[in-house]
Amino acid sequence: MNRYYLKHEFLITARSRRTIPFVFFITILLFSYCFIIWPYADTKEAFNKKETEEYLTYLKEQQNLWESIGNTGLVFNRRSIDVYFQIGNPVYAKNDYNYNLFLAMSQSFEDRNFERMLQLRVFYLQNNPSEYLEDRFLFPKAPSPRKDREHAYYQTMMKYEDYLKKDHPVTFGLMYEKTGLQTLQNLLQNYGIYFLLFCVIYFSSDILSRDRKHQAILQGLPLSWYRQLNLKSLSAFLYSMAFIGSVIVVGVLLMTIQFGFGYFDLNVPIMIKQETFAPEDYSVISIAAYLGKTLVVLPLLVILFVRLNVVLSLLFKNEWIVLFLSSLLLFSERLYFTRSTRELFGKDISLFPQTYFDFGKIINGEKNFLLNTETITYAKGIIVLFITYLVIEVILYFVSLIINKRRFYLTS
Template sequence: MNWHYLKHEFLITARSRRTIPFVFFVAILLFSYCFIIWPYANTKEAFNKKETVEHLQYLDEQKELRESIGNTGLVFNMQRVKTFLQAGNPVYANLSHEHDLYTAMLQSFEDRNFERMLQLRTFYLQNNPNEYVEDRFLFQTAPFPSKDREHAYQQTMMKYEDYLSKDYPVTFGLMYEKTGLQSLQNFLQNYGMYIVLFCVIYFSSDILSRDRKHSSVLQGLPLSWYRQLNLKSLSAFLYSVLFILGFIVIGMLVMTIQFGFGHFDLNVPIMIGQQTMTPDSYSVISIAAYLGKTLVVLPLLIILFVRLNIVLGLLFKNEWVVLFISSLLLFSERLYYTRSTRDLFGKDIGLFPQTYFDFGKIIDGEKNFLLNTETIHYAKGIIILLITYLIIEVILLIVSLIMNKRRFYLAK
């Protein structure tokens, strides 16, 4: 009986008029992301051929100007002319060096020689950190732009040095983080968990309210009310897990066809300290460890929201109210979130479960970095989510006793 009821609930969810259009909509978003958004994402490291050509023309003009006036030697700072030790700046030589470097990068890009291009770009950034640190257009709307720029520079250098130290070939997909594994990692780091959990909320928001249309049939089922709720939760959990697995597999397959699968031993920079912005504040984990630690928490988050929707379904008996309240709880952190928010109601922000819904930012220390704190940790997040789940289970047990089967189906 349990198996037949579980199968029945699973098929109802899969064939629901609410589910099929939503799955179709998510599929459109997925393919848009994989074919349009992420492959052509305009990041700091994206190579712009047009801008490179224009920069080379500018360098040519500057060189020609200095050649025409005979100013190709050292340029002295007029404020230091009277000092005993005079330091000159070889402007023309620097222009020639930069011109040669950009020309080589342009030629490497046109030849699709990304290993040489990566070597040239890494060499350039090692000697020119101001490319990030003094880029006023980078993070210009952030509350701490200088800190964010230094953070981005350190992460970029760690990634590039890791790529160069590996034995496998450097491809376009690898260098610009477009491979299947890198795309999944970036998706989980950039609000992917919110998208996944919203799908879970949507699929499980009506698993109780839809039965009220057939109350005369379902009240006679030879199953206890609490077991019935558990089987409904299990069916929603299984459907959500299968949907998410399919979502991930299809997305990675599409990105793999375009840019390759990637490598499990690639390093992901993680921040281990907040006191300085030096390399000592960073460490690395493999992309396999990052994905494993993130995805292993996903079932806990799924069952947490499924059980929460059961509680809300018993209380409100309307799928749209359940959807709204659960979504509000999922995105509740965005209501009070600022880069300086470290306390909520006088308690540390790391004690609240909504801090850990976006779990992709926990493992790499990004959440600590954004909130300027060191109190948010992987193990602590799992413990808090487990405690939250247990609290929801206790509430569900109490609510199911108060709102029993008869009262639920007869309530108007």
């Protein structure tokens, strides 16, 4: 009986008129992301051929100007305070150096020689950290833009140096993080888990309210009310995990077709402490470890929201109210989150489960960096989420005793 009821609930979810259009929409969104959004995403490291050509033209014009006036040596700038200071600046030589370097990068990009291009880019960034630190368009609205720019600079340099140390061929996809594994890592690191959990909430928001059309049949089932709730939860959990697994596999496959699969031993920069905000505060883990630590927590988050939806369904008996309230909880951190929020109701932010919903930011230390704290850890996140799940289980047990099967159907 348990197996047949579980199969029955699973098929109802899969064939629901709510589920099929939603899955179709997610499929379109997934293909759009993999073929349009992410491949052409404009990032700091994206190579802009037009801008590079304009910069080369500008440098060439400057060089012609210096040559025409016969001034290809040092240029002395004068500043008057009480006395004159003369500082020699080799403008012509610097322009010539930058012209040759950027011309080499442009030619490497056209020749698809990304290993040479990466070497040139690393060489340029090593000698010109101001490319990040003084970029006023990078994190313009951040409370501490320079801190964020330094963070981005260190992460970029660590990833690039790792690419050069490995024996893997440097391709366009590898250099610009568009391979299957790198895309998945970036998605989980940038609110991808919110997207997956919202899908879980949607699928499980009507697992009780949809039974109102079959009250007579369901009330006669030889299963206890609490067991029915458990089987419904299990079916929603299994369907959600199958859906998440399908989205991940298809997404990685689509990016692999375009840019390659990637490599499990590539390093992901992580922040291990916040003392000097220098390279000494950083370490690395492999993509395999990052994905493993993130995805292993995902089933806990899925069952947490499935059981929460069962509780809300018993209390409100309306799938749209359940969807709204669960989504509100999922995105609740966005309502109060600021870069200075380290306490909520007088308690450390690390004690609240919503801090760990975007778990991808916990593993690499990004959440600690954003909040300038060190209290948010991987182990604490698992403990907090597990305790939250147990609290929901206890609440569900007592609510199911108060709102039993007869009372639920009589008031629905």
